[in-house]
Amino acid sequence: MTTTMREEFVRTAEEVLADPRSVLVLADISAAAFAPAAAHHPDRVVNVGIREQLMIGVAGGLALTGQRPIVHSYAPFLVERAYEQIKLDLGHQGVGAVLVGIGASYDRAASGRTHLGPADVALIDTLDGWTVHVPGHPDEVRPLLRAAVCGSGSAYLRLSTRSNTTAYPEAGGLRVVRDAGPGAPLLVAVGPTLDAALDAVADRPVTVAYTHRPRPFDTAGLRALAGAEVILVEPYLAGTSTRVVSEALADRPHRLLALGVGRADLRRYGGPEDHDRWHGLDAAGLRRSVDAFLGSPT
Amino acid sequence: MTTTTATELAPLLDRVRAGREFGPNVYSTLDVLQVLYDRVLRITPATVDDPDRDRFLLSKGHAVAGYYALLAARGFVPVEWLDDQGGPASRLGDHPDRTLVPGVEIGSGSLGHGLGLGVGTALGLRAQGRTTPRVYVLLGDAELDEGSNHEAVAYAGATGLANLTAIVVDNHSATHGWPGGAASRFTVNGWSAATVDGRDHDALHRALTGHDHHRPHVVVATVDSEE
Known part of the structure; x- marks a missing residue:
């Protein structure tokens, strides 16, 4: 039985806690899952209670003493609620941390708007020097987390209950999954959008590249693969990477279609598959958007 | 009562x-x-990077003029830096930046960040088994309005974070005040506390060294609101 990204995170975090530099900082979320680790490392598994501002402040203070904090909660509480702490207690102090969010854009769709976090990557993208990992399969989580913890800068891992069928652990740079030859339109799928994207262009000559690291975006790979038409499919706010792609291709005539989660609060519950459909991110919705962009397949 | 006021620092303050x-x-x-x-x-200018140094975190980053004057007087920064404080080539802004000023532990200015950073620093020192250094965070009574402080006060008290001292300079500037005293917000969460005359150096010294090594400590230094 395959594990979830969250389970992979817990397992890997327990591993990296063997390094005395590592400290896990929690705000109640996942505290039960980390109870064994907390018993093992009482000084390095810190649960501050439901206090997200303090969670990030504590991470900043730990990093100032040379520790490597791993900070974890649901994406909206981790990134949106404590945004100024991320900006000042980490970035402005000149220290780094590894933030691990769960819930992604709408994993907890039935919980409603309060638990949705489609703007997290866009918010992190306002800050300088961050690496953003968006794994598309549970097997991608462990190597990404281990590498992030071994670094010294700031990184955001965006975990989801959504997953592709195939794991691509080495896909920080754009990895070609389907090659339609030179000059073909390029579709870049980020994280768990890959399967639906492949399905959507199955009957079209479109090159499909996959990445689980939208920041820093592989602009060199993009320039090598892109023709005159580029399609971005991202599992968070639509257009989050438009700036990066436009800057990378500024010297070339090109057209860009940026697909992702819409801005509107839909005020609807259901499951993540329903929200995929409502945001046009299921295979049928992506196909409609691609048809409109490239013209209907002949 | 010993009060030196700022006589010794007055010429440096004038330069700032x-x-x-x-x-x-x-x-x-x-x-x-x-x-x-x-x-x-x-802490001395020679030990600003020593992992076993005490940490002083100025959370109310706008109170920076006296801080810079003192850092210059004690040799942490060159006195000449004071002359163009806030200028385009200056390392000394109206709020301090830890990456620009030797001896400054945190960049501050937005209120309500220092105590959380101080809690994390205290936890980091504890995780490293460093029992000597102590973390001191200076706040203002109006700064306590920020809810982030109360997250830190509750957590540090509940977990008995014994290597942490908060200092609240209380010049009665909080718009809605702290009925019952600022210290009560800490003591109800398990901190030890001392409220003293903020101009009395001996009283301040006793209060600042009055922690019991079992729980966090707060010193409320009261000064006239006109000061």
């Missing part, structure tokens, strides 16, 4: 001031800063 008028927040912290740097903190 460059003709500007300073508000009460600058003067209300001077005595506390002098007692800390002269009688309490185990």
